[in-house]
Amino acid sequence: MSDxxxxxxxxxxxxxxRxxxxxxxxxxxxxxPLGIHFGRKGFRVTGFDLDSRKIDKLLHGESYIKHIPAGAVKELIDAKQLDVTIDFSRLQETDCILICVxxxxxxxxxxxxSYLLNTTETIADNLRIGQLIVLESTTYPGTTREMLLPRLESNDMKVGRDFFLAFxxxxxxxxxxxxxxxxIPKxxxxxxxxxxxVATAMYNAITRAVPVSSTQTAEMAKLLENTFRSVNIALVNELKILAHKMDIDLFEVIEAAATKPFGYTPFYPGPGLGGHCIPIDPFYLAWKAREYxxxxxxxxxxxxxxxxxPYYVIEKTMEALNKHRKSLNGSRILVLGVAYKKDVDDDRESPGYAIMKMLLGKGAAVHYNDPWIPKLHTTRKYSFQMESMPITPELLAEMDAVIIVTDHSDYHWDEIVEHSNLVIDTRNATKGIKENREKIVMA
Ligand SMILES: NC(=O)c1ccc[n+]([C@@H]2O[C@H](COP(=O)([O-])OP(=O)(O)OC[C@H]3O[C@@H](n4cnc5c(N)ncnc54)[C@H](O)[C@@H]3O)[C@@H](O)[C@H]2O)c1
Structure with a gap:
């Protein structure tokens, strides 16, 4: 029944x-990107962030995310369709608040x-009658109802009557x-x-909304999607190790299986999971499940x-060097790609870093190249002080091995293989290379 x-x-x-x-x-x-999208669809948008450097850049019409062109930001800022601020009291000017922390x-x-709860407190402090709050951040089923709702209702504001809450x-x-x-449907x-x-109407204005019966269902749907990916990637990763032992090319197997027009979705093995979603989200569900x-x-x-x-990649690298009468200790290794996937500048949870840390721990001299990430910054887990090395025939020839972690489109695989002594290919990036195949080890 409608209220x-x-x-x-x-x-x-x-x-x-609008x-x-x-x-x-x-x-x-x-x-x-969500703000840009709403702006392009004719809504006026105010973006909020704690990071004043990001806000400054946006106000100057610049972008800090490589695949989002500065022009897209500048156009909306100049047209006053997009405004950005660190002043959270301006939340009161907005009608629909989307949380993306x-x-x-x-x-x-x-x-x-912690980020989500801080944000919720800030919204609660500024909440006014008639606002819609939507949580977009990935989380376990029950978060919106159990964690956000009580905080937002604490000032005598009633959900469904005074304000609206969705996930x-x-x-x-x-x-x-x-x-x-x-x-992409929402x-x-x-x-x-x-x-x-109200949430359905808002999303229908920018794409196709898919309404479901509760916030928990929507929260769980996201975790199902990402757990599905994580489990299927694990399956092919395990099969890759078996296929190596059986001397079968698993990538060829996957291509063959993918010709089945129904009941099969191809997933590909790699050096390990990366990014802000697949390595993390399933653990949100696992944590909540313990309550039951x-x-x-x-x-x-x-x-x-x-x-x-990543441990398997190291093992394969050591085996390959061993065949050349070399030990990992003292070898010079070039890691290609530290972004967690091709053609993005996002290095969060990148398996490249786990691999680099292990290589260094075993005494290798490590360099990296990534056209998307020119410099490595200290993170919660790692503190590499390195800059991306330009790929030249001389550099490749100096290296005892090159490990392909990320198959960026900018790489010229034929030249890389031609000038390298040994290539550990974790992505099947060199599949089209006919010459020098004896140098390539798939990991
Ligand atoms: N990156 C993806 O591909 C992706 C895809 C789907 C879902 N998600 C989910 O979306 C959410 C956001 O991910 P992201 O990749 O955009 O993260 P991000 O780190 O790129 O961006 C988060 C932003 O929030 C800001 N921030 C942190 N605390 C804040 C606060 N209290 N108030 C205002 N701003 C604050 C940070 O400064 C940062 O700019 C996460 O839950 C993530 O799991 C991410």
Missing amino acids: KNETCSKLLEMIEK TARIGIIGLGYVGL PTPLTEKLEPDL SPEREDPGNQKYTATN VVGGITRSCLD DFSTRFIQLAGEINISM
Whole structure:
């Protein structure tokens, strides 16, 4: 039954006329493209971030994410369609607030909701009648209802009557040219019927909304999607190790299997998982499951296999060097690609770093090249002080081995193989290379 009241009808009308102002909290890989998308669809957008350097750049019409062109930002800033600020009291000017802050794991692999809870407190302090709040950050089922709702209702504001609360998972795939915010459907769950109605109307204005019965369903849908990926990647990673022992090319196997027109989706093995989603999100579900005395065995197993892959790359590298009467200790190794996937500048949770750390730990001299990441910065886990080395025939020839971690489109594989002594290919990037195949080891 609908609980639509005058406040709800007014917001629906503003969304329909695109006079509703959209507020986006957290202008990172998710929030910035989303803000641009709403702006292009005719909404006025205010972006909020704690990082004043990001805000300064945006105000100057610059972008800090490589695959988002500065022109896209500048155009909207100049047209006053997009405004950005660190002043969170301006949340009161907005009608629909979308939360896109990080939801990482703690060192003990437990959900770290600190960013989300800080943001919720800030929204609660500024909440006014008639606003819609949507959580887009990935999280475990129950977060919106259990963690956000009580905090937002604490000032005598009633959900579904005074304000609206929903969850809609972000499905952004950075760098994907085919599927962008314009054509990726948005699953939406509301706390009440009117919450669902306003959130659905807002997303229908920019893409296709897929309403579901609760916020928990929408939260779980996102975790199903990413757990599905994690488990399937683990499956092919495990099979890759077996296929090596059996002297079968698993990539060829996958291409063959993928000709089946139904019931099979190809996934590809690699050096391990990276990025802000697949290595992290399934653990949110595993953590919540413990509250129900339930052990998510697929998630644990997939995690174990995927985490072991960088070790496997090291093992294959040592074996390959050994065949050349060399030890890893003292060898010069060039790592190609530290972004977690091709053609993006995102290096979060990159398996490249796990590989580099192990190489250094075993006494190798390590260099890297990544056209998308010119310099390495200290992170919570790693502190490499390195700059990307330009790839030249001389550099390649000096290296005892080159490890392909990320198959960026800019790389010229034929030249890389030609000038290298040994190539450890974790991505099947060199599959088209006919010459010098004896130098290539697949890991
Ligand atoms: N990156 C992806 O491909 C992707 C895809 C789908 C879903 N997600 C999910 O979206 C969420 C955001 O991810 P992201 O990749 O955009 O992260 P990000 O680190 O790129 O961006 C987060 C931004 O939030 C800002 N921030 C942190 N705390 C804040 C606060 N209290 N108030 C305002 N701003 C704050 C940070 O400064 C940063 O700019 C996460 O839950 C993630 O799991 C990410």
